[in-house]
Amino acid sequence: MATYAIGDVQGCYDELRALLDRLEFDPEHDVLWCVGDLVNRGPNSLAVLRFFKALGEQAQVVLGNHDLHLLALAAGNDHHREKDGLHDVLTAPDRDELLNWLRHRPLLFTDVRKQFTLVHAGLAPQWDLAQAHSCANEVEQVLRDPxxxxxxxxxxxxxxxxxxxxxxxxxxxxxxxxxCLTRLRYCTANGKLLLKEKGPLGSQSSQALPWFRVPQRGTQHDRIIFGHWSTLGYLAENNVWALDSGCLWGGQLTAVRVRRKKRIRVTQIDCVSHLIPDTHHSE
Structure with a gap:
C-alpha cells in the first residue's frame, strides 16, 4: 500500500487522472492525500469532487480557500462571486451530497504513523502542532454544525x-x-499575517518572511505538506514540502509518495487545461 500526496487540482480532472495513472495508483490499496483546492477555475471541478468523494476512506483531503469559496457561494455569500467555473457543481443533481461531504473535510490532518501533517496554506508561527489542531477543530465544528x-x-x-x-x-x-490554514504565504517575524503578499520568493517586502522560514516557529520540527502557493512551485526544505506547482496556470501537477523513513519521491505532469498565467496567481 502506497500513500501519495498531490498539490492543488482546481478542477483539472484530466491531469489528475493522468498523474494517478503514471503513479499506478490503485484505489483498492493505495491512499491519496490532497492539500485542498479541489475546485475552482479549472474545467471540471464537478468530476474532481465526485472522484475524491468516491474514494471514501482511501482519500484524505484538507480544505483550501477555493473549497471554502464554493461552500460560501452555496450558503448565499456572493461577495466574491466571479467567473469561477463552479456553476456545474452548484447545479448538479448530487450537489447537496457533494457539498455536505466537502463541508466535513478537515482543515488540518496529521498521520501519526507516518509523522506527516497536511494543510492547505500554512500555520501561524506562534502555534505548535497541538494548538494548530485545536484551532482547526474550532472551525471544523462550526462548519459541520447544520x-x-x-x-x-x-x-x-x-x-x-x-x-x-x-x-x-x-x-x-x-x-x-x-x-492561516487556507490563505497564508508570508508573515512578519512576530507572526503578523501579510495576506496581500502573494508573489514568488524574492518579490516580497523587506518585513515579509515565508511562514515556514520564521525563526523558532512552533512547528519547525514537524513534517508539513502544503499547497496554495503556485508562484512558489515545488519546494522541499527543512521539514516542509510545497506541492502547488501551478497546474492551473500552465505549470505542473505534483505528487509525492509519503514515506516515514525513506526519501520522498516526486512525480509531475504538465497541465494542458490551464488558464492564461497572470503575474501573481491570485487567490
Missing part, C-alpha cells in the same frame, strides 16, 4: 485580525484561523 455553518460562511471573508492572540473570540478568532 444550524451555524451558513452564518459562518457568510461572515468568512476579510483580512482582519492580522495577529494571533489566545483571547481572540467569535468571528475574529475563526477568521484568523481560516486565513
Amino acid at each position: 444550524d451555524n455553518y451558513q452564518a459562518f460562511l457568510c461572515a468568512l471573508y476579510g483580512n482582519e485580525p492580522q495577529q494571533w492572540h489566545d483571547d481572540l473570540q467569535g468571528m475574529d478568532r475563526l477568521r484568523f484561523i481560516v486565513n
Whole structure:
C-alpha cells in the first residue's frame, strides 16, 4: 500500500487522472492525500469532487480557500462571486451530497504513523502542532454544525485580525484561523499575517518572511505538506514540502509518495487545461 500526496487540482480532472495513472495508483490499496483546492477555475471541478468523494476512506483531503469559496457561494455569500467555473457543481443533481461531504473535510490532518501533517496554506508561527489542531477543530465544528455553518460562511471573508492572540473570540478568532490554514504565504517575524503578499520568493517586502522560514516557529520540527502557493512551485526544505506547482496556470501537477523513513519521491505532469498565467496567481 502506497500513500501519495498531490498539490492543488482546481478542477483539472484530466491531469489528475493522468498523474494517478503514471503513479499506478490503485484505489483498492493505495491512499491519496490532497492539500485542498479541489475546485475552482479549472474545467471540471464537478468530476474532481465526485472522484475524491468516491474514494471514501482511501482519500484524505484538507480544505483550501477555493473549497471554502464554493461552500460560501452555496450558503448565499456572493461577495466574491466571479467567473469561477463552479456553476456545474452548484447545479448538479448530487450537489447537496457533494457539498455536505466537502463541508466535513478537515482543515488540518496529521498521520501519526507516518509523522506527516497536511494543510492547505500554512500555520501561524506562534502555534505548535497541538494548538494548530485545536484551532482547526474550532472551525471544523462550526462548519459541520447544520444550524451555524451558513452564518459562518457568510461572515468568512476579510483580512482582519492580522495577529494571533489566545483571547481572540467569535468571528475574529475563526477568521484568523481560516486565513492561516487556507490563505497564508508570508508573515512578519512576530507572526503578523501579510495576506496581500502573494508573489514568488524574492518579490516580497523587506518585513515579509515565508511562514515556514520564521525563526523558532512552533512547528519547525514537524513534517508539513502544503499547497496554495503556485508562484512558489515545488519546494522541499527543512521539514516542509510545497506541492502547488501551478497546474492551473500552465505549470505542473505534483505528487509525492509519503514515506516515514525513506526519501520522498516526486512525480509531475504538465497541465494542458490551464488558464492564461497572470503575474501573481491570485487567490
